[in-house]
Amino acid sequence: DSTGGGEYKSMMNITYLGHSGFLTEIDxxxxxxxxxxxxxxxxxxxxxxxxxxxxxxxxxxxxxIYEFRKDFEEIYYILSSDITAxxxxxxxxxxxxxxxxxxxxxxxxxxxxxxxxxxxxYHGRTLYHAGDLNWWHWEGEPEAYNTxxxxxxxxEINKLQKEKIDAAFVPVDPRLGEQYCWGIxxxxxxxxxxxxFPMHFWGNYEIFDRLMMEQCTQEYRDRIMKIEQxxxxxxxxxxxx
Numbered sequence: 002d003s004t005g006g007g008e009y010k011s012m013m014n015i016t017y018l019g020h021s022g023f024l025t026e027i028d029x030x031x032x033x034x035x036x037x038x039x040x041x042x043x044x045x046x047x048x049x050x051x052x053x054x055x056x057x058x059x060x061x062x063x064x065x066i067y068e069f070r071k072d073f074e075e076i077y078y079i080l081s082s083d084i085t086a087x088x089x090x091x092x093x094x095x096x097x098x099x100x101x102x103x104x105x106x107x108x109x110x111x112x113x114x115x116x117x118x119x120x121x122x123y124h125g126r127t128l129y130h131a132g133d134l135n136w137w138h139w140e141g142e143p144e145a146y147n148t149x150x151x152x153x154x155x156x157e158i159n160k161l162q163k164e165k166i167d168a169a170f171v172p173v174d175p176r177l178g179e180q181y182c183w184g185i186x187x188x189x190x191x192x193x194x195x196x197x198f199p200m201h202f203w204g205n206y207e208i209f210d211r212l213m214m215e216q217c218t219q220e221y222r223d224r225i226m227k228i229e230q231x232x233x234x235x236x237x238x239x240x241x242x
Contacts, residue, residue, distance in 0.1 A: 013126060023035075030123060042234070047074075049076070054066070067088050079107055112132050136183040154184065168196045182218070
């Protein structure tokens, strides 16, 4: 299975766990992002496990992630430096850092909320998990605050302009009102992303129908992955560019 003369790309299986939590399987490895609730599917514990936590907020970090150590022989924890790593062998990462471990290359961006966003490369695949990096525009906040959020968001996303991203996990927070889609729109228009998984929508699945009707999403609507329930899996095959 080749990508039209490009490098071979592995199959990816992505499971939505809830809120901003996703489990991605690529070849011989699992990548768990921002897990705090939801049922974890059956996993092959002979594979490698990479566990990512973007920041310490309760809805992104659950200490139960350390339980996976009992099952996986080869496991890597990559945690934002705002989390006090109470366990040994944890990679603590700050914004704008790079890390290689277990055949995986990790790059971080600076969140304009807390912690980091992750760009992860493994076996020819590239994943992006935003954590709480988003275009946070809150009605009622001073204009200077919202301007700062816009600038900080765009500056970070601009760092990804040359990346070809296979799957991205990006916030669409309904609490932002009409501005809920600004972050994902900026992201999709400035990056080359094949599949985007909206997240951080607080169980409000109607947000997907809203996204499909927004004028701004027209050019990338077919790349928005529609999540309908926790535990839903998406198999993205090797020929998906």
